[in-house]
Amino acid sequence: MKRSYWVRSLLCTVLVLVSVFSLIGCTAKPEEVSSPGEPDESSELVATEKMTADVVVIGAGGAGSSAAVTAAEAGAEVILLDKNAQPGGTTAMGGGLFGADSALMKERGEKPVDTDALFQDWMKEMVWKADANLVRKYLDLSHTTVDWLLDRGFDLEKVDPVQQTHTTYHGYHKYNNNSPSETVGYFKKMLAGFEEQGGQVLYETPAKGLIMDSEGAVLGVLAEKKDGTTIEISAKSVIIATGGFVADEAWVAETLDGVFVASAGLLSNTGDGIKMAWDAGAAKRGEDVHLLHVTKVPGDLSSFEDTAWLANTSLAYLPITPWVNASGVRFANEDLIYDRALTTNAVVAQGNFIYTILSQAMVDTLEEKGAAAVGMNENVAMGPIAEVAPMNSPWTNLNAMLEELINQDVVFKGDSFEELAENAGMDPGKLASTMAKYNADAKAGKDAIFGKRKEHMVALEEGPYYAVKVIPTNLCTLGGIRVNEDLQVVKNDPNNYEPIPNLYAAGADAGGLYSSHYVLLEGGAQGWAYNSGRLAGASAVANALGKEIDLFEK
Structure with missing residues (x-):
């Protein structure tokens, strides 16, 4: 089977036997290549290192880190990439997350959130334009995710709603600190356990494109180290969790009828993963939804x-x-x-x-x-x-x-x-x-x-x-890539949203949780980051190892 390499980047910079061109969607051809369309023959990217993994996760924020840990704990060999020098992403900038139940709630004598009622209110608020199966899975899994984080080094406290209007559902769990840098510390603790289980974290190593075969299946990722070395990572499953495109203010304005909104999120969140998925033929969803x-x-x-x-x-x-x-x-x-x-x-x-x-x-x-x-x-x-x-x-x-x-x-x-x-x-x-x-x-x-x-x-x-x-x-964007209920990225064909083989998305890159606006639930986006990461990690492992993980088993 022949391979083609689809790469979306602003500058593909490689020093060894590489021709450099700043093209959107450049195609790498280290050997004989078969690819759809008519690629520019001059746009070449040659891998200089090779790695293999069962699962590659692009992005070490709330969604990506949770996906990587979930996959590693299930026995998969996992490589986690991030373009920044530390984990956490936009998630670490937040105040806390929604959880429907937790040991902390029990300590306060609080009953679990009625997620059946919340589901109905959520879908009514979204006038049923959200993906009901995604919403349902998120809310069901939210009964366990706070405790899951606590078990992996996070320090959280159950508090009353911080915003006065969010009193209907009392599931807000605040990071027990007053500094994003301390929340980054929680991520480091969780990922230390990930590395002890054999997982690899490569910081300052942004993904540059997806490796695909001539049939459109994803076979891995091309990434670039800080020193310019290109890495070809072969993988059975790839998860995109790059945090959206909030830092691209011009792109944000395009989705808001031209209104300029200043970014309060990470400058590194420029939509890399979304562009990669679209280049691979993914359908769009939720590009106009913002926090x-x-x-x-x-x-x-x-x-x-x-x-x-x-x-x-x-x-x-x-x-x-x-x-x-x-x-x-x-x-x-x-x-x-x-x-x-x-x-x-x-x-x-x-x-x-x-x-x-x-x-x-x-x-x-x-x-x-x-x-x-x-x-x-x-x-x-x-x-x-x-x-x-x-x-x-x-x-x-x-x-x-x-x-x-x-x-x-x-x-x-x-x-x-x-x-x-x-x-x-x-x-x-x-x-x-x-x-x-x-x-x-x-x-x-x-x-x-x-x-x-x-x-x-x-x-x-x-x-x-x-x-x-x-x-x-x-603070962040809330969509861009259409996924199904298993967080599989699907093809851009409204007649049949068939999954792109081996490709998943989570967190702010994955659309479908909302209609045109953020939900009125305190900690909703943060909760989605962790829960969608866990769901994507489980699906990626099932695909890579043929091993089903029941996250909902108590």
Whole structure:
């Protein structure tokens, strides 16, 4: 059987007997090659090292590490690749995961989450455009995965929901630390056990392409070491878990109708695995789903090192200020701020940015006393940050920081709403009308348009006024490759989504868990990373060794 090598990369750099070309989907031909289409004869990549494994996993984040460990514990010879110098990926940047049951829940006297009810709510929220079998398997396996992680070196604590709107299902398990670097340490512990079982981890060794035969079956992976050495890894199963494409902001914008969203995820997450799968003929799914997760005020406040966060972060988390779009029209109930995903979705729906409007009196009170003195009656929490917008402590340097941001065209100021609109590029008539209605509703104690709680309807009386630009950010993307219920990557044929032999995907690369948006479940994406990794690892072992693994056996 002849082989062809499909490689998707920006620069295929090999120093030994290699011709280098920066082509998307370049085809490597070390010997006589048979491949579909008409490949460019000049695009060649020659392997200089050869390795073999039962399973190769591309990506050492939550999904990839879980897949590798699952496969190794089942007796497979496993090689785990990552382009970074350490494991964890985007998963290590999160606060915790959803688990339906755990020893920690039992210690607190909590009953397991009703995953039958959660399944129905999930599918209803996704209007049944999600893959029901994937959702079901994820939720069923989530009864065991927290304990599985605890047994492999993770330190977790069961906590009440951090975001106030996520109270229906109480399965949030927080990493017992306040630093992503400590979570990386958990991954290192788990992978130390993986290596003791014979698994190999190759850091700073990005995959460059999939090895395929003339029939379209995946036979392994081409990777490149830090020193430029190319490795040809022959494998019976390959799992793609490269963390999505959040760092490719232009690609993200294409999937969001052109709206620019700043990446808050890993700079290394550029969609490598998704591109490889597509080059291999995989179907697409969920490319437009994102974990739009945090809003912020842009601008450089490095000269205010100790207090910059009060302007860059806290100002974006005030439910007591009205939000308006670039035209000057209010568009949402600002109490959405108690759910980061809802907030960021609402901002993205308006375009590249929105404005939060404050009066000088509000700014002065925040600087002197904190948000409670302005009228905010409930704290906003975010992950390890217990109080995002300080309630009863001064927002030191706020006036000075706003003046600095005015110089950067991030904040605009005006003595009247009309002047404020002129300076910020809004429609003066629309902003004046918006604020007249908002102030009238605030004085009446009722938000007649969007229903914000009356306590947070604070009138903006005398000027001057500030318009503070707020932008959306994206923690990670949530799809791209279509998989079936066994995490097998399937061919791009809607008449029959037949699996591509020997190829699997998990985590943020695998689409199907959502419709067009992230689920309203705290820790949902993190839980999917670990659970989908375990599922993919089990499927890959069944394919490679003919050995079935029952992850659901208690």
